[in-house]
Structures are given as C-alpha cells and as structure tokens.
Amino acid sequence: MPLSAEGFRDALATVTTAVSVAATLDGHGLPRVVTIGSLCSLSLDPPLVLFCLARDGASHRVFCAADRFAVTVLAEDQADVARRCAGRRSARFSVPLALADGLPVVPGALAHLLCSSHALVAGGDHTIVIGRVERAEVHPGRPLLYHRRDFHTLASPEPTGMPVGSAAGFTKAR
C-alpha cells in the first residue's frame, strides 16, 4: 500500500525535536520570524547548521534572499513564542525581539546562533537553508520540545545523589 501523507506525518510526529525561531530582516528592514523544528547541526569545520523551510510559505522568499539570519533555540517557558511565530503575521509582530549584531533574536532563550547564509539546497517541497555559524551564545535553562503535535518539557528526574548505575533499576553501561 502506498504511504499516505497522513501516514508520513503521523510517523514523523513521533520524532521529538527542539523548537527554535529562525529570524532575519526583510528587504524593508522588518523582522521576519518563523518557528522551526528542523534545526540540525551539519558540520563542525566549518561550523554549519541547517533547517528546512516550506517553499509555499511567505517566509521562504525572505530567507532565500537573506545574507544573514539568526536562530534562537527556545527555552521551556517559550511555547507561546513558538505558537505566535508559527501563526498570523500580527501575532508574530507581537513577539518581543532584541538585536544581536543587527539580527533579530528572541530574548530569554537557550541559545542564539548568528549565521551567514552558506547554501540553499532543494528538498522536495522544502528548501534546506544552510547557515555558517559566525557567533553563538548559550544561556542556562531547559529546552522546549515538540512531540506528537504538542509542546513538552524535559522531565528529567530530580537528582537523587546516587551515581547513575547504582540506583535501583539501572544497570551500568558496559
């Protein structure tokens, strides 16, 4: 039986992702933000990251024309930011942004990656946007996650004081 679009979506909805906001300035100098779950590390030397952007979205043309963009990795309390940056234009304009080296970033997040555009690669109905990370800032905190079409947070157990491997139910990795 051929794979349906729904079957594909359901299978990929089981892949848990971090949630980020890609941002750049459009030709009028206005911020363009879009929520992405496809951020991925690509290369260490040179330092490259990628994300996949839908070709039929309004942001596609803007990011493909941009020389630089920023990626903000969202913190666990920023689901509202993620929803707004995936929604209507008016909602996106209501997201508070800061400027880092002239690029829009979301404050209070886990990390900011300031990138120069490195390459655009066609990938079906998406474009793979590859950026060279020129500067990275990392802040303490826990990530916002996306799994089965909903936002989640990391549910790490509270530290017990016992080393991993000695607590009941754990076996030491060989």
Ligand SMILES: Cc1cc2nc3c(=O)[nH]c(=O)nc-3n(C[C@H](O)[C@H](O)[C@H](O)COP(=O)(O)O)c2cc1C
């Ligand atoms: C958690 C989450 C992850 C998303 N990941 C992506 C993504 O990786 N690529 C993408 O093109 N759109 C993604 N979207 C949808 C976009 O945020 C956005 O709604 C869509 O691209 C249309 O925006 P545009 O018209 O500005 O292009 C995601 C939405 C959510 C809520």
